Amino acid sequence: MxxxxxxxxxxxxxxxxxxxxxxxxxxxxxxxxxxxxxxxxxxxxxxxxxxxxxxxxxxxxxxxxxxxxxxxxxxxxxxxxxxxxxxxxxxxxxxxxxxxxxxxxxxxxxxxxxxxxxxxxxxxxxxxxxxxxxxxxxxxxxxxxxxxxxxxxxxxxxxxxxxxxxxxxxxxxxxxxxxxxxxxxxxxxxxxxxxRGLAGLQIDLTGPKKDLHSGQYGGGVQNPAHALSELIASFHDEKGRVAVEGFYDRVAEISEAERKALAALDLDEEEIRKELGVPELYGEEGYTYVERTSVRPTLEVNGMFSGFQDEGIKTVLPAKATAKITCRLVPDQDPEEILQLIEKHIEKHLPKGVTYQVTRFDKGExxxxxxxxxxxxxxxxxxxxxxxxxxxxxxxxxxxxxxxxxxxxxxxxxxxxxxxxxxxxxxxxxxxxxxxxxxxxxxxxxxxxxxxxxxxx
CATH class of the missing domain: 3.40.630.10 (Zn peptidases)
Structure with missing residues (x-):
């Protein structure tokens, strides 16, 4: 050499x-x-x-x-x-x-x-x-x-x-x-x-045919932004696990050798917390930070928007609300199957008073x-x-x-x-x-x- x-x-x-x-x-x-x-x-x-x-x-x-x-x-x-x-x-x-x-x-x-x-x-x-x-x-x-x-x-x-x-x-x-x-x-x-693999989608909830005056209609019509918040909250349980039925069915558990290799990285979780500027780290119970962020699957909201977005306030009840979501997947999860399971979850947990549309985006195994x-x-x-x-x-x-x-x-x-x-x-x-x-x-x-x-x- x-x-x-x-x-x-x-x-x-x-x-x-x-x-x-x-x-x-x-x-x-x-x-x-x-x-x-x-x-x-x-x-x-x-x-x-x-x-x-x-x-x-x-x-x-x-x-x-x-x-x-x-x-x-x-x-x-x-x-x-x-x-x-x-x-x-x-x-x-x-x-x-x-x-x-x-x-x-x-x-x-x-x-x-x-x-x-x-x-x-x-x-x-x-x-x-x-x-x-x-x-x-x-x-x-x-x-x-x-x-x-x-x-x-x-x-x-x-x-x-x-x-x-x-x-x-x-x-x-x-x-x-x-x-x-x-x-x-x-x-x-x-x-x-x-x-990790990838499965991305967008959820659009629609309520009234147009934005409404929140004073005239608030309390009498479902607010799509409220409905979206309720729907998103249903995606996880109180222990950080994804609550979509069947989401973990095909997840291959990592070997003891792999867990040891990840532990050998010796990442300082407290240092990570300080660097990120968060009060505490969060994630699926029973796994370390490095395991949660590399070998476990996730469902994350990447963006949410609804109603008035500019400076100040505008008293409207929005007609629509949107969320963009990506899932990071691990062996042996199939992106297509995961997207189907999420759509079933949306249909099952959809709040009253709104309709929904799902648009699929990137997929990768x-x-x-x-x-x-x-x-x-x-x-x-x-x-x-x-x-x-x-x-x-x-x-x-x-x-x-x-x-x-x-x-x-x-x-x-x-x-x-x-x-x-x-x-x-x-x-x-x-x-x-x-x-x-x-x-x-x-x-x-x-x-x-x-x-x-x-x-x-």
Whole structure:
């Protein structure tokens, strides 16, 4: 690894210049005004892949934004790795909170500031530079590699499942590796071996055909805002459990080994409480904070609105009330079934005097790769050789819906090797990426491909 490490040192300035170029492209997938920028970013990425010696580089069109593919398949007898990432980014609002323009990357205090620096351009770029370094210093890769980098992750990957299904042979591999997650803390590398699934919906309650004068009609007509509050209160019991009938029927209990791994994270709940500024933490009885936020399912209200919203007061009885809800799901819950159970619950507990409508949104299945899988253990060894501390194993409370699609269609173990930090303002103003983890991440990935070859042969 000395030659690889020297290569990274020698080329660091040039790599950072290229990363700034990558980050300067405003590839915001959710805004149609940036459609050409997203295309430009895909082409930039494809050019990078060609320049380092990857082959069969293509920019595949989809019904939305393009998918970039590249491969290198000359490691005879070695396993094949599929590397996934995304080159699209979140919008930058509110712009006035950025200290420097979001698409004019700058380095301050050994952190690079720009939209996408941590999520996920910086981490995708690390994979490309790692492959470049190995090809330049060793003349080959220790494993066969396929890259699939999409441009729609920040809008839920609406067209990628269809792409994966149509190109299963092209994407066939022995392992899927993703760098789009965080380490648990600075200097504490962690491997995420599971993600929660997702089921989202909107509930609209309607009472009268128009807003009414609360003095004339209050007390005589059901208030949809009151009805919505009553309905939402019915979703949980007094012990923090979701009260939707059947919600927990398919929940797979975690093993004792997993509970020990989560306990080993040694999170200070009191420190978390202080940082969040809440009087006390809350959640399902019988589980720790880390278990509630990673391996247990949830039902959360993300937004509620009804009636008059502006400054002051307007004495109306609103005609409608709306709530937006997402559920985070765990193995073996099915998003479609959960949505059906919630609709049945709404119908059963609907207060009198209102009608309801449910609109479904994002869905994604949960997934878990066994802790003892050779690909996971190889990643742990690579981290520990670079960071010089034991790696921690986590299950993320968040969701990357496409991961379950890869797992289901391609039957691949999934390794989430993240190098970001929770403090890096992902999706917020002043997003940044610590260059310490950029440097160490390059070396970690270089070692990992060798470790993986030895583990999966």
């Amino acid at each position: 000395e030659n690889v490490q020297e290569y990274f040192r020698k080329n660091r300035d040039e790599h950072l210049r290229q990363l700034k170029e990558f980050l300067s492209i405003p590839s915001i997938s959710s805004l149609s005004v940036h459609k050409e920028d997203v295309q430009k970013c895909a082409e930039w990425l494809a050019d990078q892949c060609r320049s380092i010696g990857l082959e069969n580089v293509r920019v595949f069109p989809t019904k939305g934004h393009p998918v970039v593919y590249a491969d290198w398949l000359h490691a005879e007898g070695a396993p094949t790795v599929l590397i996934y990432g995304h080159y699209d980014v979140q919008p930058v609002d509110p712009l006035d909170l950025w200290e420097t323009p979001p698409f004019e990357p700058v380095i301050r205090d050994e952190k690079i500031y720009a939209r996408g620096s941590s999520d996920d351009k910086g981490q995708v770029f690390m994979h490309i530079k790692t492959l470049e370094a190995l090809l330049e210093t060793e003349g080959k890769l220790p494993v066969n590699v396929k890259l699939i980098i999409e441009g729609e992750e920040e809008i839920g990957s609406p067209h990628l499942p269809e792409f994966v299904e149509e190109h299963q042979q092209l994407l066939a591999a022995d392992c899927l590796v993703i760098s789009d997650t965080d380490m648990i803390a600075e200097g504490r590398p962690s491997i995420c071996y599971g993600l 949960p997934f878990v790769t066994p802790l003892d899988h050779p690909a996971i253990q190889a990643a742990a060894r690579a981290y520990e050789k670079v960071y010089k501390v034991p790696v921690t194993f986590t299950r993320s409370g968040g969701s990357i819906p496409i991961v379950a699609t890869f797992h289901k269609l391609l039957n691949l173990p999934v390794v989430l090797m993240g190098f970001g930090l929770p403090s890096e303002n992902v999706h917020s103003p002043n997003e940044h990426f610590h260059l310490e983890n950029f440097d160490k991440g390059l070396l970690t990935l270089s070692i990992y491909w060798h470790e993986l070859n030895n583990s999966l042969r």
